[in-house]
Amino acid sequence: MKNKILFTAALTTCYALSVSAQQSKKPNVLFFIADDLARNELGCYGGENVKTPHIDRFAKEGVRFNRMFSSTTMCAPTRASIYTGLYPVHNGVYKNHGDTKPEVKSIVHYFQEMGYRVGLTGKTHFRPRSVYNFEMIEGFEPNCVKRTADYTFNGISGFMKRDDKQPFCLVVCSTLPHAPWTVGDPAQFEPEKLKLPPHFVDNAETREALCKYLAEVAALDQQFGDVLETLEKTGKEKETLVIFSGEQGPQFPGGKWTSWDYGQKSAFIIKSPEGYLNGKTTEAVVQYEDVLPTLIDYAGGKIPKEMEGESFLPVLKGKKSGHRKWAYGVHNNVPEGTPYPIRSIRNDSYKLIVNLTPEASYFEKHLMNPNKEGYWDTWVRDAKSNDVAKKWVDRYVTRPEIELYDTEKDPWELTNLASDQKMKPIIDRMKKELFNWMKQQGDTGKALDVETGE
Structure with a gap:
């Protein structure tokens, strides 16, 4: 009888230790970042032009943010905001291709201090490396203008599975749908049936350009679906917080390089293993500087005083409906x-x-270069004889x-x-x-x- 009691006590102790270990283990973080994504084209955000089944399914399973904003609608500043939790002037990247101040700490430092492995595959668009010392993982194309549709998952899978005792933070940075739009099949779309944003000049050249863009959105959706499948195959899906992010808007007039919502308003979806508000949407005003403090908060770390973003974890948990009074x-x-x-x-x-x-x-040199063929010249052409076209050209220029x-x-x-x-x-x-x-x-x-x- 005594041995039975001792055996039962031992089992109870082992179970308690097991539960304690599970509770103390930090969650993994998988952060997928698209490149120049028009969120209005995604089905989960009301898009009608292209099918995005993987992202849409993820939105139904996670929390869809309707008011996530990029403070600067260019790649390098947006990523600096995400990775540092600081506004552009304070982190140093208030222009595209700018350098982050060398004394600034990034997500790499903060998560390594919490015991994480921190890796990145794909597009970087940051400097110096001393601030962003990610472990670089093979798999996704790093150059947003050297365009292929090729990507592999051995590096990503190996990084996720490397050490079951150490949590990981992995950032997957796609170059889709950044221009030039060369990936995917534009022929799957019928130009005349596309629904254009209301501030577009409606002509054949614009519709053709949008077809090329949408082909990359479709390819992006498949990429994201493959990343989710890879996570599932590692067996770590139930212990990983997953984020889908759209960065800033597209390289169309009114999107990237502007301060209108076609550029600033971003797709942002989170699925937590705890099930926080999964399947819901939120109207809380948040911006990308808030992401890093939220992730630190979620992982059980202490948010540094110098960090300017604010944790929206209470919103994610359903404890608050609002977050920011102002976004800048x-x-x-x-x-x-x-x-x-x-x-x-x-x-x-x-x-x-x-x-x-x-x-x-x-004047923006990529869209409006007079020596470069593109649809902008057709907008200017049409504006000479069409009042509606003139209205949208004037809105953009003056x-x-x-x-x-x-x-x-x-x-x-x-x-x-x-x-x-x-x-x-x-x-x-x-x-x-x-x-x-x-x-x-x-x-x-x-x-x-x-x-x-x-």
Whole structure:
């Protein structure tokens, strides 16, 4: 009888230790980042042009964020915001291709301090390596303009399975659907049946370009589905937090390199092994600087005081419905075009854009280069004889100092309310908040958007 009691006690102790070990084990993190993704094309965000079954299924299983914003709609600044939890001026990457300040710490440092292996496969678009010292994993193409459809999973799978006792944080960075749009089959789409964004000039060349873009969105969806399948095969699916992120908007007018929502508003979906709000959506206002502190919070770490983003883990857990009162935006056009600094601020109802050099004409070298064939030239051509085309060309090139949009009633930001006297109190309040934030950031506005000879 005594031996039986001792045996039972031993089993109980072993079970308790096992449960304790399971509870103390940190969760894995798998973070998938697309490149220049128009979230409005995804089925889960209302898209009708292309089928995205893997992303849509993931959205049904996870938490879909409807108000995730990129503060700067360019690749390097967006990724710096994600990886550092700092706003662009403070982390140093307030222009595309800029260097992060060498004293800044990134997701690599913070997660290694918590005992994680931290790896990345695919596109980097960051420097210096001392700040972003990821373990580089083979599998995805790192160069967003050297385009192939090839990718492999041996490196990713091996990284996930390498050590069952040590958690991993793996960032998978696709180069899709970044231009040039050479991946996938555009012929699967019928140009005349596509639904264009309302600010597009509707002509054959634009529809052809969108077909090429959508082909890459379809290829992206397959990539993401294959990544999820690889995770499932490792047996670690139930202990891994998975994020799908769209970075910023596409290389179409009004998207990338602007401060409109076609560029700033991002796809962002999280599926947690704990099942936090899985299958739900949230309208909480969040921006990419909030991602790293949220992940640190989720992993049980302490959020550093110097980090500017704010953890939205309470939103993910369903304990809060809101998050930010204000989300901020910074755009400096150099080196992607001539100087054209823009700042923006938004809450859950209104978006204020301040164009700091409204006397200038906007020019972006990738879209608008007169020596490069593309659909923009056809917009300019059509604007000479078509009033609707002229309206959208003028909107892109010539902008007023102040733009105010009711983003609930006018999600495509087509009606500028700045001249409405009833809106003056809202404009004044938002301008004051924006300029106070700029001062706190050390953001000198026009002085930051200058040619530097880089």
